[in-house]
Amino acid sequence: MVSLILIGLIGGVLTSLSPCIIPVLPLVLAVSAGDKRRPYYVVAGMVVSFAAITLSGSIVLNLLGLPQDTVRWVGIGLLVLVGLGMLIPVLGEWVQAPFDRLPRLHALLTKAQGRGGFVVGLALGAVYVPCAGPVLAAITVAAATGEIDTSIIALTIAFAIGAAIPLSMFALGGNRMSDWFRSHHTAFRRSAGAVVIAMAVLLAVDAPTALQRLVPDWTSSAQQALGNHIIGNQDLESCRKGDPGTPHDCGPVPQLSRLENWINTDQAIDPATSGKVTLVDFWAYACINCQRANEHVVKLYDHYKDYGLDVIGVHAPEYAFERDADNVRKAIVAQHIKYPVAQDNSFATWKNFHNRYWPAHYLADHTGRLRQVHEGEGKYAETERVVRQLLQERNPGIALPNPIEQDEHAITEPRSPETYLGASRSQYRVSGTPPLGYYALQGEWDVNPMDITPRSDGAAVELHYQARWVQLVASGRGTVTVKRADGTEQTFDITGDGTVDIIRKDNGDPELITIAPSPGVHLYSITFG
Known part of the structure; x- marks a missing residue:
């Protein structure tokens, strides 16, 4: 999230400082005059126009269904091209040319004249968005998650704030600020080009991922405080601390949101309505702890699948290469997983469960109530014991096979940490x-x-x-x-x-x-x- 905010903020500033924004400045100054509040309304309208392009770009990418790695590298390539275009004017003109051919809806600006400052700002943004097209396209593609979620909303808001800063300075500073920018726009363009290329390098080496991993550690206490106000979350948190060998009432099973690429099944499975006892297992295929735990989950599923047990493997990637569907499919075969698995590349389901670890599993009964939560390895015999109890609740007359897990009392050997x-x-x-x-x-x-x-x-x-x-x-x-x-x-x-x-x-x-x-x-x- 932090990386998207930074990308959006920088992209917004660069959009408002694009050389082709110069023709807009007289209009911004003209329509901002006469009312101290009017400049803010005009800038707000233009920012909304720019931000709407970012948001609509994400929708288009989602409809195209391109692989995420492809989208990422195309975006990085666009950023490098835009940056070089800012440093080399001839190349910049070539990059800008396709966007100059887009129709500029001057009729909107004509109709907006005489209206409120916000409406005029909307029209200005719609007319001159094509001039900032390369920056908008590069930022949208490089930072897109492919879905409209909190990340894209954060990106859009950050982009809007970034675009608002220079435009507000122009609107409030008057002609003197505008003239000063015109005389220094070459230096601005070159500086912006260097910033864009630096941004592309940071994206290429996956620096944003490192930032994203640091954020939860900084904000965990705030997240926990906020989470305690969510309906059902207190029950969920109490279950994390409860005896894993005893069924609890942890509230309704959270929603499985935006899962993709279902494997080993023809349709998505909803533990809230399936009518079966369901183990929701969060894992990542390169995680050795998950691999060890999966041996037990596979064994549990194979032993009880004919008696009313379902397992849903929710694959949430720890590394960038774990987002690739083909890699996940190969790992599923290698780890002998026969139960349904879906990818949670957006971490939407992970967030719904307030999950924190790989591996972690959440056991729901046939009515869709969570009855056990366990994070990390171990407690396999306890989990099997709860599974057997829930299967008997579902069908009191069922004759279950003998248990397969043994209670864990043996002393484990010390081993190095990950x-x-x-x-x-x-x-x-x-x-x-x-x-x-x-x-x-x-x-x-x-x-x-x-x-x-x-x-x-x-x-x-x-x-x-x-x-x-x-x-x-x-x-x-x-x-x-x-x-x-x-x-x-x-x-x-x-x-x-x-x-x-x-x-x-x-x-x-x-x-x-x-x-x-x-x-x-x-x-x-x-x-x-």
Whole structure:
């Protein structure tokens, strides 16, 4: 959300400072005269016109149904092109040319004359929106989520505020401000071009994602306070703290909103009306905790699906490559998932459940009431016990098969925590030889907000871990060579985006290893089992 607000704000300012806005300035000054409040009405009308284009652009993108990665990279390309056009006038004219051919509805301005300042502002915006077309198009495409939700609304409001700042200065500053801008518009144009290109670079390295991940930590207390005023949320929060082995009444199951790409089913499933006991499971395919939990969810579904149990896997991506539907389908096959799965790329359903973790599951009875909430791994026997109780409530005469999970009383072995490598969430990096639970970087690396990638051969991650199972989250194309403590080496081919098991062993003893990727491979995190 923070990234969209910044994009919208900068885009609005750039729109109002576009060189082709100069012809608008005399009209803004003319229609703003005579009433101290009139400039505000005029600017408000123009801002609404500009913002409406941003909003309608998102609707068009949604109707086109383009893959989100495609939309993102087209938007980044447009931003670079617009930025270069601001720096190089000839290129800027070429970029602007298609928008100059759009009809300018001067009839609207004629009809608006003599009306209120807001109506005049609306007409001005409609007439001169094409002149700022490249900026509007680039901002809309690069920041679009594909749906009209709180993110797009935030983008639109931020865009409106950004556009209002320079226009208000022109309207209130009069001819002196307008003349000063005309004499300095070349410097403004070049500065704006540099800002646009910088914005494109930040988007390309996924810096907005890092910002978005930081926001919940800053605002969690405020979100919790606000959430407590939502109907049913207090019941939901109390269930998070309740005994997972006992059914509770957590209120009605939240709505499954804007899920897409349903897999393993011909139609969407609504736990509120399905008439079955339903486990809603939030997961991400590259999350090792989810992979371990999925083994139990798959087993639970296979054991009780013929007795009235449904499972809905809500796939909410942790990394950008997890948004791709083909990647999710491949993971579903690899993890032997037979129950229905849908993508929650917009995190709309995640927000409805006030979810906070991967994995997390929410168990609803056949009437559509939530009866159990559990976050994280474990408590599999307790979950099965509640499932059996709810199935018997649904059908008191049912004869259920024997339980498949055992109560968890065994002492678990210690293992290293999930280790993020990108700058935004890295907390276990050290210099020199790493102690247990930490890592160090050897050689030259590009450290991005979400990932790291080697600049040349010889770069390696030195990792001191404790676990039986080590899994690397990577993307790109190339190889990763792992050198073990005993001197043995193994090379793994990286041919897609996701996870690769680099170590599986029978004990959880500590070990110091090196992980050396080839150039072109991006490393995101290391997880342990």
